[in-house]
Amino acid sequence: xxxxxxxxxxxxxxxxxxxxxxxxxxxxxxxxxxxxxxxxxxxxxxxxxxxxxxxxxxxxxxxxxxxxxxxxxxxxxxxxxxxxxxxxxxxxxxxxxxxxxxxxxxxxxxxxxxxxxxxxxxxxxxxxxxxxxxxxxxxxxxxxxxxxxxxxxxxxxxxxxxxxxxxxxxxxxxxxxxxxxxxxxxxxxxxxxxxxxxxxxxxxxxxxxxxxxxxxxxxxxxxxxxxxxxxxxxxx
Amino acid sequence: xxxxxxxxxxxxxxxxxxxxxxxxxxxxxxxxxxxxxxxxxxxxxxxxxxxxxxxxxxxxxxxxxxxxxxxxxxxxxxxxxxxxxxxxxxxxxxxxxxxxxxxxxxxxxxxxxxxxxxxxxxxxxxxxxxxxxxxxxxxxxxxxxxxxxxxxxxxxxxxxxxxxxxxxxxxxxxxxxxxxxxxxxxxxxxxxxxxxxxxxxxxxxxxxxxxxxxxxxxxxxxxxxxxxxxxxxxxxxxxxxxxxxxxxxxxxxxxxxxxxxxxxxxxxxxxxxxxxxxxxxxxxxxxxxxxxxxxxxxxxxxxxxxxxxxxxxxxxxxxxxxxxxxxxxxxxxxx
Numbered sequence: 001x002x003x004x005x006x007x008x009x010x011x012x013x014x015x016x017x018x019x020x021x022x023x024x025x026x027x028x029x030x031x032x033x034x035x036x037x038x039x040x041x042x043x044x045x046x047x048x049x050x051x052x053x054x055x056x057x058x059x060x061x062x063x064x065x066x067x068x069x070x071x072x073x074x075x076x077x078x079x080x081x082x083x084x085x086x087x088x089x090x091x092x093x094x095x096x097x098x099x100x101x102x103x104x105x106x107x108x109x110x111x112x113x114x115x116x117x118x119x120x121x122x123x124x125x126x127x128x129x130x131x132x133x134x135x136x137x138x139x140x141x142x143x144x145x146x147x148x149x150x151x152x153x154x155x156x157x158x159x160x161x162x163x164x165x166x167x168x169x170x171x172x173x174x175x176x177x178x179x180x181x182x183x184x185x186x187x188x189x190x191x192x193x194x195x196x197x198x199x200x201x202x203x204x205x206x207x208x209x210x211x212x213x214x215x216x217x218x219x220x221x222x223x224x225x226x227x228x229x230x231x232x233x234x235x236x
Numbered sequence: 237x238x239x240x241x242x243x244x245x246x247x248x249x250x251x252x253x254x255x256x257x258x259x260x261x262x263x264x265x266x267x268x269x270x271x272x273x274x275x276x277x278x279x280x281x282x283x284x285x286x287x288x289x290x291x292x293x294x295x296x297x298x299x300x301x302x303x304x305x306x307x308x309x310x311x312x313x314x315x316x317x318x319x320x321x322x323x324x325x326x327x328x329x330x331x332x333x334x335x336x337x338x339x340x341x342x343x344x345x346x347x348x349x350x351x352x353x354x355x356x357x358x359x360x361x362x363x364x365x366x367x368x369x370x371x372x373x374x375x376x377x378x379x380x381x382x383x384x385x386x387x388x389x390x391x392x393x394x395x396x397x398x399x400x401x402x403x404x405x406x407x408x409x410x411x412x413x414x415x416x417x418x419x420x421x422x423x424x425x426x427x428x429x430x431x432x433x434x435x436x437x438x439x440x441x442x443x444x445x446x447x448x449x450x451x452x453x454x455x456x457x458x459x460x461x462x463x464x465x466x467x468x469x470x471x472x473x474x475x476x477x478x479x480x481x482x483x484x485x486x487x488x489x490x491x492x493x494x495x496x497x498x499x500x501x502x503x504x505x506x507x508x509x510x511x512x513x514x515x516x517x518x519x520x521x522x523x524x525x526x527x528x529x530x531x532x533x534x535x536x537x538x539x540x541x542x543x544x545x546x547x548x549x550x551x552x553x554x555x556x557x558x559x560x561x562x563x564x565x566x567x568x569x570x571x
Contacts, residue, residue, distance in 0.1 A: 002429050002492055002520030003548040009432075029267075046266045048488035050512055055488030057266075060523060060549060061556075132269035133486065133512030136382045139269075140486070140512075178382060197372045197384040203268045 004045075006069070007055040008076065018051065018143050022128055025049050026086070026208035028076045032056075035075055043068035049207045050131045051140070087206065088236040089129075091175070092214045093166050094221035095119050095188040100165075103154075103185040107168070111148035119215055122149055122187070127173060129209040137177035137195030139205035144171050157183030164190050173213075175205075191216075191224035192234065204231050244310035246363070248396040249349065254300030256458075257367050257386035257398070260293050262375040266511040272491065273377035273385065276300075276358055276458060276507050276530035279419065279559055280318055284362035286563050287316035287341050287411050294366025295376035297398070299359040300458075303352025304392055306361075308344040313400055315350065316341045316362035319416060319531075322353035340412035340569065357420075357531025365401030380458060380508060409568040417562040419527055419555060425541035426525045429548055431493060431517035436481040441518060444476040445494070446540050450502065454534040458508040461529070462501055466537060473500030479516045486514040492521035504529060524551035 001007055010021040029049050035041050043062035048055040056072055058065050095101050095115075108118055127141040134140075144150050150171040158181065161167070165176045167184025174184050177195035194204040205211070216224070227233075258281065261274025275281030275298055285294050297304070303320060317323055320337035326349040334342055337353070344350060352361065369376050369387050378386025387396045425446070434442065449466035456462065465473055477500045489495070493505045495515040504521060505513075506529065521529065522543060532538060543551070 001431055001488075001490070001517070003522055003545050003552070005488070005490060005520075007432050007487060046264060046488075048266045048511060050487040051485040053485070053487045057488075057490060061552060131486065131512055132267065134269065134510050136265075136270040136379070137268065195382070197382070202265075202270070202373060207267055 001055070004060045005055055005057045006072075007053050009053045018130070019128065021052055022130060022208070024079070025052075025054050027080065028054060029207065031075050031078065031080065032072060035071065041068050041071060044072070048131075050133075051142070087209045089205065089209045089211045090214050090234045091190055091211055092192065092216045092220065092224060092234070093188040093190050094216050094218050096218045096221075100189040100218075100221075101187050103167075104187050107148065107151060107185060107187065110151065113148055118148060121146070122168075122173075123213040123215055127211045127213070129205045129207050129211060130172065131207055132203060132205060134174075135177050135180055135195075136197070137203040137205070139175050139194065139203075141173040141175075141211055142171060144168065144173060151185050153183040154185060157181055161186065162189070164192065164194065166190060189221070191221045191228060192231065193228040196229055199229075204234075244313070244400050244402050246313075246350075246398040246400060247307040247309055248304055248392055248394060248398065249307050250305035251392040251394045251396065252299060252304035252352065253302035253391075255302075255304050255392035256298050256378040256380065257295050257369050257392075258298045258377045259295040259366075259375055261377050261507065262373050262379070262385070265373060266488065266490075269511050270373065271379065271381070271508055271511060273375070273379045273458075274507050275360070277360075277527040279417065279527045279555055280358070280360055280530070283339075283417055283559060283562065284316045284318040284360040285366075286559070287318070287339065287413070287566070288314060288362050288364050290362060290364065290366055294362070295369065296363065296367065297361040297392070299352065299355055299361065302354050303359065303361075305352070306350045306398070308346060308348045308350065310346065310400060310402065312343055312345055314341050314343050314364040314410070316411075317352070317359070318362070319357060319359040319420065320352055320355050320361075324351050325349065326351060336412045336414075336569075338416050339414075341410045343410060357533070363398070363400050368399040368401055409570055411566050412569045413562065413565055413567070415562075415565070418558040420531065422528055425539040426528065427522045427543040427548065427551065428494065428519035428540050429522055429543060429545060431520045432487070433479065433481075433484060433516035434518055436479055436484075436516060437496070437518055438476070438478040438480060441477050442542065444473075445502070445518060446542060450538045450540075452532045452534050452536045452538060456532075456534060458506055460503050460505045460509055461532065462497075462503045463538065464501070476500065477502070477518065481516075483514060484516055486512045489513040489517070492523070492526050493517045494519040494521065506530075522548035522551060524548065524555045527555070
């Protein structure tokens with residue numbers, strides 16, 4: 001991509017098998033980050049994992065740009081599945097009320113599922129953080145393959161989605177870190193702030209995390225709103 | 237920084253339009269979705285710091301549309317102007333025009349009001365020692381979309397305060413330069429290289445990009461600029477720039493990428509662009525020509541030319557050389 005960036009794609013696996021692809025991508029990222037810390041990749045600027053790809057951005061005029069690039073390719077080729085330090089994260093989500101879950105009713109109608117079945121189905125699978133993007137800290141969690149939980153984006157995006165809204169679109173679950181325009185189907189809200197620029201590690205989620213959704217009541221929600229940055233309680 | 241500890245500052249009496257604190261940007265956080273931000277013309281940003289002999293990463297004020305009015309409430313402070321077309325100082329009852337507002341430094345005295353006009357393109361105001369707003373995630377750049385960094389996370393507003401270092405080097409003469417650096421005068425086509433999806437477009441799309449005269453639309457900001465075709469042709473862009481494959485999965489994007497939206501409109505991503513995106517990319521603007529994009533405004537025409545990686549790297553070396561050549565033409569001036 002231009003003279004500074006390279007993107008490597010994992011084979012066009014079906015959505016349902018992204019779990020395997022993601023494992024490989026995040027293993028590669030873990031190995032590369034280790035090499036970066038050990039200063040073996042001096043020309044590396046950025047390492048950006050995504051759904052089925054990994055992009056690295058290099059300083060194009062750095063003396064060691066070629067050797068850095070070759071080293072990155074060699075590390076990825078090792079295909080060594082490191083013991084992933086995959087963090088286990090619980091995300092509390094309140095699914096109650098038209099205010100927090102304005103699109104829930106439409107999804108129930110479209111699928112013919114009861115509220116209970118819809119929410120249980122959403123909370124059952126352990127999801128993975130496929131990538132972060134769109135906004136600082138916005139996490140794309142996947143993969144939701146069954147139709148009721150994989151609606152298309154809204155035909156007309158909302159001009160303002162409230163911060164911490166939880167949405168569904170295109171087989172993924174996303175969480176808005178701040179107020180923003182957005183086109184995902186909003187089904188709930190988390191009491192946790194998922195981005196805090198004043199923290200050394202500013203995002204609640206990191207690429208590769210395993211995530212379980214914990215349904216909570218609105219009473220729990222308002223209780224947990226008092227400690228929105230107590231991330232350590234939710235990460236193992 | 238504790239607000240009460242700010243003894244030296246430039247007080248914003250009028251915020252202008254499109255003014256933000258920027259530096260080299262926020263690096264190595266794209267995996268967490270944090271955009272670079274940073275100066276749109278990174279070479280001009282380096283140039284304004286060169287005028288002041290500042291460390292290269294010192295934060296400066298970027299002006300996109302209209303310059304601010306700044307009151308000096310410190311003893312003396314040298315500032316540097318780059319690419320302004322007019323500027324003056326109101327000192328008591330006198331009115332001092334800055335003679336070379338495109339590239340010069342000037343020493344402000346206490347209570348001076350610096351009045352910066354409307355630049356042609358993007359202008360930078362550097363401050364001796366750099367603007368000392370609080371760094372966020374290791375950068376002072378303003379992230380306008382996530383609203384952090386800079387002074388308040390927003391474009392400069394009336395009554396904001398720009399903290400600066402205590403007045404330094406009061407004896408030093410001021411510097412000026414007869415011309416702007418060379419890339420400000422470059423009118424050759426913007427050079428591009430292939431992007432990951434280039435081959436997925438209809439075969440003639442690469443030629444359409446270079447043959448068409450494009451116009452910067454009014455949908456342009458620090459995140460990106462949308463382009464319109466100048467001539468209304470018989471075939472719509474949608475056909476000319478048709479992407480033949482399935483929409484790609486979201487993947488990393490970066491400043492310079494030329495995305496094609498489903499309605500066939502090119503959009504060049506700039507410094508504040510998000511870190512991942514799903515639109516197919518037809519091309520990438522080379523690093524050497526990213527600074528030139530900073531100075532285009534709605535209605536300006538833009539053409540493209542394809543180059544190789546080798547040519548892109550040579551062009552980038554040339555930009556660095558142009559900055560050095562320009563810095564060798566500094567001369568001292570005395571007001």
